[in-house]
Amino acid sequence: MNTIEVCLTHELIQQHELAGKIVVVTDVFRATSCIVAGLATGVKAIKPLIEVDDCRELQKQGWLAGGERHAQKIEGFDLDNSPFSYMSELAKGKKVAMTTTNGTLAVNKSLAADEIMAASFGNLTATANYLQKQKKDVVVLAAGWKGRPGLEDVLFGGALALATGFEIIGDSTHLAIAGYEVAKDDLLGYMQRASHLQRLKNLDITDDIAFCLEIDKFDIIIALQDGVLMKK
Numbered sequence: 001m002n003t004i005e006v007c008l009t010h011e012l013i014q015q016h017e018l019a020g021k022i023v024v025v026t027d028v029f030r031a032t033s034c035i036v037a038g039l040a041t042g043v044k045a046i047k048p049l050i051e052v053d054d055c056r057e058l059q060k061q062g063w064l065a066g067g068e069r070h071a072q073k074i075e076g077f078d079l080d081n082s083p084f085s086y087m088s089e090l091a092k093g094k095k096v097a098m099t100t101t102n103g104t105l106a107v108n109k110s111l112a113a114d115e116i117m118a119a120s121f122g123n124l125t126a127t128a129n130y131l132q133k134q135k136k137d138v139v140v141l142a143a144g145w146k147g148r149p150g151l152e153d154v155l156f157g158g159a160l161a162l163a164t165g166f167e168i169i170g171d172s173t174h175l176a177i178a179g180y181e182v183a184k185d186d187l188l189g190y191m192q193r194a195s196h197l198q199r200l201k202n203l204d205i206t207d208d209i210a211f212c213l214e215i216d217k218f219d220i221i222i223a224l225q226d227g228v229l230m231k232k
Contacts, residue, residue, distance in 0.1 A: 001166060001167045002131070002134070002135070002136065002137050002138065002164070002166045002167065003137040003138070003166055003167045003168070003169045004131075004137070004138040004139075004140065004160070004161045004164055004166040004167070004168060004169065004173065005137075005138070005139055005140070005168075005169040005170040005172070005173050006139075006140045006142060006154065006157035006158070006161065006170065006172045006173040006175075006176040007139055007140065007141045007142060007172065008142055008144065008149040008154060008172050009142060009143070009144035009147055009148060009149050009150075010102065010105055010106040010109050010141060010143055010144060010147070011144070011147040011148075013106075013109050013110065013139075013141060016139050018110060018112040018113040018139060019112055019113070019114070020114055020136065020137070021113050021114060021136055021137045021138060021139055022113060022114060022115045022116075022117060022131065022134060022136050022137070022138050022139070023110040023113040023115070023116050023117070023138075023139045023140075023141050024117045024118075024119050024127060024131075024138060024139070024140045024141065024160065025103065025106045025107050025110060025116060025117065025118050025119070025141045025143060026118075026119050026120055026140060026141070026142055026143065026153050026156045026157065026160075027100065027102055027103030027106060027120075027143035027150075027153060028120050028121060028150070028152040028153050028155075028156055028212050028213070029150070029152050029194075029208075029209070029212055030081045030082065030083060030100075030208060030212055031067075031081065031098070031100040031102065031103025031104060031143065032103055032118045032119060032120040032143075033083050033120040033121075033122060033208075033211065033212040034066070034081060034082070034083045034085075034086045034098075035086075035098070035103075035118045035120075035222060035229055036083075036118065036119065036120050036122045036123045036218055036220060036222060037083035037084075037086050037087050037122060037211075037217075037218070038083070038086030038087060038091055038096065039220060039222055039229065039230065039231050040122075040123070040217075040218035040220045040231075041086075041087045041092070042087075042091065042092035042093060043086060043091050043092070043093075043094060043095075043096055044093055044094060044095050044230075045095045045096070045228040045229065045230050046066075046095070046096045046097075046098050046228060046229040046230075047063070047095070047096070047097050047098065047227060047228045047229070048098055048099075048103070048104035048107040048108060048224075048229060049097055049098065049099045049104055049108075050099060050104060050105055050108050051099065052067075052069070052074055052099055054097070054099070055067065055074075055077070055097040055098070055099050056076070058095075058097035059076075059077075059078070059097060062095075063094070063095045063096060063097045064078040064079055064090070064091060064094045064095070064096045064097070065077040065078050065079070065096070065097050065098075066078060066079030066080070066081070066085070066086065066091075066096045066097070066098045067079070067080075067081055067098045067099040067100045067104070068080060068081035068100055068101065069101060070101060071101070074099075078090065079091060079096065079098075081100060082205065082208050083122075083208065083211055083212065084207070084208070084211070095228070101145070101146065102143040102144060102145055102146065102150075103143045105143070106141050106143040107224065107229075109141075110139075110141055113139070114136060115136070115223055115224070116223065116224040117130075117221070117222060117223045117224075118222045118223075118224075118229050119156070119160070119222065120156065120212065121156060121159070121187075121212065121213055121214060121215045121216075121217075122212075122214060122215070122216070122217040122218050123216070123217075123218050123219070123220050123221070123222070124156070124159055124160060124163060124215055124216055125163060125215075125216045125219075126216075126218070126219045126220055126221050127160065127163075127221060128160055128163035128164045130221045130232070131160075131164050131166075132164055132165070137166075137169075138164070138166065140156070140157040140160055140161070140173075140176075142154050142156070142157050142176075150194070151179070151191065151193070151194040152191060152194055152212070152213075154172075154175070154176045154179060155176065155179050155180045155183055155187070155190075155191075156180075157172075157173070157176040158173070158175075158176030158177040158178070158179055158180030158181070159180045159184070159215075161173055161176065161177055162177060162180065162181075187213045187215075188209070188210060188213050191209070191213065
């Protein structure tokens with residue numbers, strides 16, 4: 001049976017063996033929720049980048065630039081870090097160069113894996129179904145916030161572990177599953193204690209928060225292909 005383990009933050013990814021495995025990167029608030037929503041509704045491709053200047057260079061070549069720093073839109077960018085901006089008419093049919101504080105960094109830290117996927121609650125079941133068909137072990141990389149664990153990402157890791165039915169590896173995975181079991185009947189209510197949700201509330205984006213916690217809104221599988229995230 002395949003195994004699944006949760007890495008609590010991108011700062012701990014070096015403690016996990018990635019070769020031969022699939023890494024599923026999740027950044028629920030909000031990078032991978034944006035990626036899932038955008039690619040499900042018409043965005044052509046998303047290139048996850050670490051540096052703002054790299055996005056600006058692609059913007060000069062006709063790409064849209066999207067993302068955030070410290071949860072706020074970057075000056076001169078076309079899109080912020082709201083899933084609604086990635087579902088806008090502006091984004092349809094376009095390629096997006098994206099940089100975020102945690103999510104795109106987590107993708108770039110996972111390049112030793114056989115395959116890198118992006119997932120959130122919005123494509124939970126589709127991702128689990130795909131993984132069940134693969135003969136590879138899985139690491140769920142919870143992006144977290146500036147090196148610290150993020151409750152929302154850890155809970156997603158627990159949800160995905162349960163959905164796959166894979167053999168559970170590591171205490172962090174058991175913690176993630178235990179948390180999700182407690183939270184699953186009222187994710188939005190449970191998440192009121194999350195530190196990153198409090199940061200986002202200060203930005204008055206309650207619609208984003210609720211959207212990012214909706215389960216199975218999209219039937220889409222997303223993977224990194226030739227350096228860009230695309231529908232698989």
